[in-house]
Amino acid sequence: MSHEIHPLDRSFFDRPMLEVARDLIGTTLLVDGVGGIIVETEAYDPSDPASHTFNGPTLRNAAMFGPAGHAYVYKIYGIHWCLNFVCQPGSAVLIRALQPTHGLDTMAERRGGLAARQLCSGPGKLCQALGITIAQNAMPLDEAPFTLLPASAVADIATGPRIGLTKGVDTPWRFVLRGSPFLSKPIPVS
Numbered sequence: 001m002s003h004e005i006h007p008l009d010r011s012f013f014d015r016p017m018l019e020v021a022r023d024l025i026g027t028t029l030l031v032d033g034v035g036g037i038i039v040e041t042e043a044y045d046p047s048d049p050a051s052h053t054f055n056g057p058t059l060r061n062a063a064m065f066g067p068a069g070h071a072y073v074y075k076i077y078g079i080h081w082c083l084n085f086v087c088q089p090g091s092a093v094l095i096r097a098l099q100p101t102h103g104l105d106t107m108a109e110r111r112g113g114l115a116a117r118q119l120c121s122g123p124g125k126l127c128q129a130l131g132i133t134i135a136q137n138a139m140p141l142d143e144a145p146f147t148l149l150p151a152s153a154v155a156d157i158a159t160g161p162r163i164g165l166t167k168g169v170d171t172p173w174r175f176v177l178r179g180s181p182f183l184s185k186p187i188p189v190s
Helices: 017-024 104-110 123-130
Strands: 028-031 034-044 072-074 079-084 092-102 146-149 157-160 176-178
Touching: 017 034, 017 092, 017 176, 028 072, 028 092, 034 123, 079 123, 092 104, 092 123, 092 176, 104 123
Parallel strands: none
Antiparallel strands: 028 034, 028 146, 034 092, 034 176, 072 079, 079 092, 157 176
16 A cells, blocks of 8 residues: 655645744755755744844745745845745745755756755755746745655754844754754754
8 A cells, every 4th residue: 555645735834934944854845856855944934133024025025925835035145046935924934955865966967066965055055956046936835846745754853043144143943954964054062
């Protein structure tokens, strides 16, 4: 008897962003069949001074105020795309790192032939490897090109402060798969 794996639907995201950020660790993200296991996330909500929604709706952050279960894509430093999953209004989860498992040749080509460990170890690298651009902004996460599959096992999760922020720097809203070599940066051991 085979067990069919059902992709995550939009209702998965219509919850508090901290729950979603934690529950995404160990899930599989594919974009046009290319991707891997999510090993690092960060959560943001409108009460957070580091969030794009802290000062209310703008043209740039409109997707974050839209329905749950959609992508919010933006450019950081004018260079790198970043992929977020919209949760409840004004909140989202930044996908920081993946363990590459599907389409490694495609990812390596997009990333200049780097080793698997370097393909998706940061939000900008991840978007480059998966071919994410502004074209995916506001797209539903339960339709092509996205596929999100549930975790196959309970993840051993560590938490810590988010990375690269000037506001809300001590907020422990970063979630990682403990011991993963594919993280953007190791999590401090407490």
